[in-house]
Amino acid sequence: MNDKDTYRMHTKVIQIGDRKIGGGNPIAIQSMTNTKTEDVKATVEQILRLERAGCEIIRCTVPTLEAAAAIREIKKQIHIPLVADIHFDYRMALAAIENGADKIRINPGNIGNLERVKAVVDAAKERNIPIRVGVNSGSLEKPLVEKYGGVTAEGIVESALDKVHMIEDLGYDKLVISIKSSDVLMCVKAHELLAGRTVYPLHVGITESGTVNSGNIKSAIGLSLILSQGIGDTIRVSLTGDPVEEIKSAKLILRTLGLRKGGIEVVSCPTCGRTQINLIDLATKVEKMVEDYPLDIKVAVMGCVVNGPGEAKEADLGVAGGIGEGLLIKHGEIVKKLPEDQLLPALKEELDHWS
Numbered sequence: 001m002n003d004k005d006t007y008r009m010h011t012k013v014i015q016i017g018d019r020k021i022g023g024g025n026p027i028a029i030q031s032m033t034n035t036k037t038e039d040v041k042a043t044v045e046q047i048l049r050l051e052r053a054g055c056e057i058i059r060c061t062v063p064t065l066e067a068a069a070a071i072r073e074i075k076k077q078i079h080i081p082l083v084a085d086i087h088f089d090y091r092m093a094l095a096a097i098e099n100g101a102d103k104i105r106i107n108p109g110n111i112g113n114l115e116r117v118k119a120v121v122d123a124a125k126e127r128n129i130p131i132r133v134g135v136n137s138g139s140l141e142k143p144l145v146e147k148y149g150g151v152t153a154e155g156i157v158e159s160a161l162d163k164v165h166m167i168e169d170l171g172y173d174k175l176v177i178s179i180k181s182s183d184v185l186m187c188v189k190a191h192e193l194l195a196g197r198t199v200y201p202l203h204v205g206i207t208e209s210g211t212v213n214s215g216n217i218k219s220a221i222g223l224s225l226i227l228s229q230g231i232g233d234t235i236r237v238s239l240t241g242d243p244v245e246e247i248k249s250a251k252l253i254l255r256t257l258g259l260r261k262g263g264i265e266v267v268s269c270p271t272c273g274r275t276q277i278n279l280i281d282l283a284t285k286v287e288k289m290v291e292d293y294p295l296d297i298k299v300a301v302m303g304c305v306v307n308g309p310g311e312a313k314e315a316d317l318g319v320a321g322g323i324g325e326g327l328l329i330k331h332g333e334i335v336k337k338l339p340e341d342q343l344l345p346a347l348k349e350e351l352d353h354w355s
Contacts, residue, residue, distance in 0.1 A: 017081030017102035022201030068095030137181035180207035201233035275303035
């Protein structure tokens with residue numbers, strides 16, 4: 001397909017547990033647990049936290065047979081599809097499938113010979129579960145590195161398509177493709193190249209992007225450049241830290257691009273010498289407070305009387321600070337003036353009774 005703007009609308013529909021991706025279905029938000037999968041209690045607790053934050057597909061590493069066995073019990077206690085992440089040992093993939101994984105993620109290049117890949121494909125085919133073919137720039141095969149004179153977008157795409165064709169030749173096409181790099185522009189270019197050469201849904205992310213601060217910036221830039229071209233069916237914001245932060249960031253990226261509705265958008269001014277309330281603390285508390293409200297509105301937290309009232313009037317609900325006090329503004333109209341310490345409770349009261 002040459003028109004990448006419509007790529008997302010025409011990818012193959014793939015069923016992962018009770019969720020469909022591809023074919024214009026909503027872009028799904030994914031994350032990955034950082035617990036030991038063998039520790040069922042800790043893993044379930046983290047997944048439930050991720051669910052509450054808005055995670056829609058979860059991936060767990062399966063490095064041992066004990067981890068594979070744990071999948072069966074984990075799935076009984078969660079409510080979203082579970083993807084088993086496999087590296088090196090094809091037997092882990094077979095065990096994960098046997099224990100009910102909704103999808104498996106493999107790199108056929110690191111799990112052994114064609115016979116072993118076939119064993120995994122046959123097991124997936126028998127259970128009718130999809131395979132995510134994952135290729136990272138850090139694991140690009142030596143012949144492709146030599147062919148392209150280094151790690152390149154072209155090499156990543158060729159590697160991924162080689163593996164896809166291998167599985168297709170084994171008679172299976174319930175596939176999702178993932179090509180990732182920590183180099184943002186290389187990752188963007190690879191997705192642009194791949195989108196014109198396959199109909200399979202793409203899982204998009206910037207791998208090893210870094211901590212919450214640096215990782216969010218790299219992921220926002222890379223994902224926005226990719227998603228805004230109509231490319232990408234599922235996403236993960238990979239961050240070094242609490243995976244719940246990945247979900248918050250993914251939701252904000254999708255909302256900012258107009259690819260998802262719902263959730264309260266908080267806007268706040270950067271503060272300046274005119275600010276005479278503790279706006280940084282207030283804005284931080286407001287952003288935290290609104291996380292659990294299923295409302296599709298904009299809340300403004302502004303610091304002074306210069307731009308504050310005007311900006312707050314453009315939001316559905318807002319406050320504009322003065323000298324130790326602030327105005328509560330709703331639907332563009334000033335509701336009342338309040339002392340600084342009453343602004344947060346007043347916002348909460350409005351949200352609790354919003355209609």
